[in-house]
Amino acid sequence: MVATNDVNNRVKRHRAALRAAGLRPIQIWVPDTRQPGFAEEARRQCAVVAAADAEDQDVHAFMDAALLDLDEDESDA
Numbered sequence: 254m255v256a257t258n259d260v261n262n263r264v265k266r267h268r269a270a271l272r273a274a275g276l277r278p279i280q281i282w283v284p285d286t287r288q289p290g291f292a293e294e295a296r297r298q299c300a301v302v303a304a305a306d307a308e309d310q311d312v313h314a315f316m317d318a319a320l321l322d323l324d325e326d327e328s329d330a
Contacts, residue, residue: 284291
């Protein structure tokens with residue numbers, strides 16, 4: 254029982270220090286990568302995104318123009 258109290262106190266101090274540093278705890282839910290079918294679904298979604306990206310030439314032109322703009326800004330400095 255004493256060991257449990259020590260751990261609880263240590264956790265409380267750690268959390269208090271994090272809060273004092275301006276952080277706050279949150280809880281998030283993420284996909285369970287261990288589930289059957291996860292890898293196949295991830296591959297399917299990646300393929301969909303890659304196909305959409307390959308078809309969107311406007312986005313490629315925009316990114317190329319932005320990159321050129323960055324290169325020009327660096328050469329001016």
